[in-house]
Each structure stands twice: as structure tokens, then as C-alpha cells.
Amino acid sequence: MKATAKARANIALVKYWGKLNTDLNIPAVGSISITLDKLWTETEVEFGKSISADTFFLNNEARKDQLDRVISCLDILRSHAKVSYAARVVSHNNFPTGAGLASSASGFAALTMAAARSLGLNFPPNKLSIIARQGSGSAARSIFGGFVEMHVGSKGDGSDSFAEPILSSDDWPLEVVVAITERKEKEVSSRIGMAKSELTSPYYGEWVKTSPIDLNSVREAIQAQDFEQLAEVAELNCLKMHAVAIASQPPLVYWNSATVACIHAVRELRRSGIPVFFTIDAGPQIKAVCTPGVSKNVEKVLRDIPGVLDTLVTGLGPGVEEI
Numbered sequence: 001m002k003a004t005a006k007a008r009a010n011i012a013l014v015k016y017w018g019k020l021n022t023d024l025n026i027p028a029v030g031s032i033s034i035t036l037d038k039l040w041t042e043t044e045v046e047f048g049k050s051i052s053a054d055t056f057f058l059n060n061e062a063r064k065d066q067l068d069r070v071i072s073c074l075d076i077l078r079s080h081a082k083v084s085y086a087a088r089v090v091s092h093n094n095f096p097t098g099a100g101l102a103s104s105a106s107g108f109a110a111l112t113m114a115a116a117r118s119l120g121l122n123f124p125p126n127k128l129s130i131i132a133r134q135g136s137g138s139a140a141r142s143i144f145g146g147f148v149e150m151h152v153g154s155k156g157d158g159s160d161s162f163a164e165p166i167l168s169s170d171d172w173p174l175e176v177v178v179a180i181t182e183r184k185e186k187e188v189s190s191r192i193g194m195a196k197s198e199l200t201s202p203y204y205g206e207w208v209k210t211s212p213i214d215l216n217s218v219r220e221a222i223q224a225q226d227f228e229q230l231a232e233v234a235e236l237n238c239l240k241m242h243a244v245a246i247a248s249q250p251p252l253v254y255w256n257s258a259t260v261a262c263i264h265a266v267r268e269l270r271r272s273g274i275p276v277f278f279t280i281d282a283g284p285q286i287k288a289v290c291t292p293g294v295s296k297n298v299e300k301v302l303r304d305i306p307g308v309l310d311t312l313v314t315g316l317g318p319g320v321e322e323i
């Protein structure tokens, strides 16, 4: 009873920050993301009578700190399959873990698919999305490729809180230049950060209230392939999320000086007519989203900024797959 799955990271153009229900991990706001082809997690899950306890290895290291979250996801699938076998989970990320590059998104999407398939569960994508959501909110989106929207849902039990594709990557093949400004894992995870913002940020209520406006506008921009509108609203939404985080107690400043320098560089490039905009998740890395013709140019500019350790260019990728 063994299966392997590969899932890609995604970055949010309209962010998820805050929860409606912590136990079921239902987000307080919808979100829209793009799935990135070259940043992925591969996970092998093996269930068996001979395995005495659940174990989790990430990049060849036992990660006891992450084991409870992995077990919660395995438990959901074990209860669907009506089995109680323990599992051995072995996972690899081809990019830095826990540094604001959405490793939990690709990680839980790959885990959900691999664990389901190894238990012989042939769930449709929206069901996988619901299960992945319970591991990590953003993982619900990595089940799908291209442009993806995550719904809050209205049922309260999480059964309609899943992601759905909006547009395929072939229809609008944007590219992303990722500028890595820090390789270490961040000090405050998204999960803890958003809980602090909910409780302490004076802007949290406005954030939740105005999120549907950004969602509608970004969805429309994607459907119309209107880059300028997408750029304006995605940058605004990103800065709003960080404003909420920065105003939390204690303050959550995920950026470093290279992050800020990259923000200015990307805005300057756009002012000079280059179709590019930035977004930043809960970490110091910058993701510059652009049309394919300009990605080399954008990479060249970002690579030369002091504090940028590395850059990579990726197109948009497919959803989770069994391999």
C-alpha cells in the first residue's frame, strides 16, 4: 500500500489571512493563486501492518515538529478508508522549506494525494482539496494547476470550502521570477501569524470586509487576461495583508531590506512599461509575476539587488499528480 504524488507550490494573488473556523481550518476570506511549475514537493506514503508508528521525513530528516499536522491529515484519510495502519511518509522539496515559498501548500497537497491513493481512495479533486485544506489552507489550491480560486463556502462544516480552477496556464502562460532573500525557515509561521492578526490587528476587520472586492476584481482580470488590472489589485491586496500583519501585536514584519528594495525595483520596472508586478507571502521572498517575454529582463534586475541570494524563473504548472 504505497503511492507517490507530486504537487507544486502556489502563490496567492489575493491572499488568505485569517480563519473562520480553526478546528476545520476554514478560511475567513477566499483567495486566488497561481500554481508554479518549478517549485514542487514529492511525497511517498506507505501504509502497512508492519509499520508500528507514523513517521515523517522531509529532505532526509525526521521532522517531529511537523508530525502532528501530518498525522491529522493521515487520520482523515484513514477514517475514510476505515483502516488503522500506521504510515511512513517520505517527502522532498526542491526549494527552501518554510521560508515563505508555500512549501506547506505543495507539501499537504502531495501528502493528501499520495495517502489517498495508497489507501485505494479515488477521490475527485474537490474532495482532495477539502482534505488538503485541513492540513494547510493554501494546500487546497495546489490540488489544481494554472489560476485557482479558493472558496470560503457557506455551509459551516467545510464541505463547500474547496478550491476550483479559473483558467488554465496554457490560456495565459504568465511567468514568475522568484527572488530568494533568505534561506532560513521563518520565525513565525503563517498559521501562528494569522491567528495573532485576528486577535490583535486593528485592520483585521477591514481586511475581511474588503477581500471580496479584490477577489472579484482579480477574477475578472484573469478571465479578461487584463494584466494591468491584475497587477494593480494583486499588489494592493498583498500590501493590505502585510499592513494587517505589521499592525499585529507583537508586529509581524516578514520583510527584510532586500524585500523592500525588490518592491521598489518592480514598481519602477512597471512604470517604465514592463508588464510585471510583485507579491509576497508570509516571508521575505519576492515573487515578480510577468509576461513570458520579459522574465529574463526582470530576473536580471532582481539578481543585482543587494541581499538577493538567488533567483529562479518558473512558468505556471499543473495540479497534483500521482507519479
Ligand code: PMV
Pocket (backbone or CB within 6 Å): 011, 012, 014, 015, 016, 017, 031, 104, 105, 136, 137, 138, 139, 190, 191, 281, 282
Ligand atoms: O496555508 P498556510 O497556513 O501556510 O497560509 C498561507 C498564507 C499566505 O501564504 C500568506 C497567503 C496565501 O493565501 O497563501
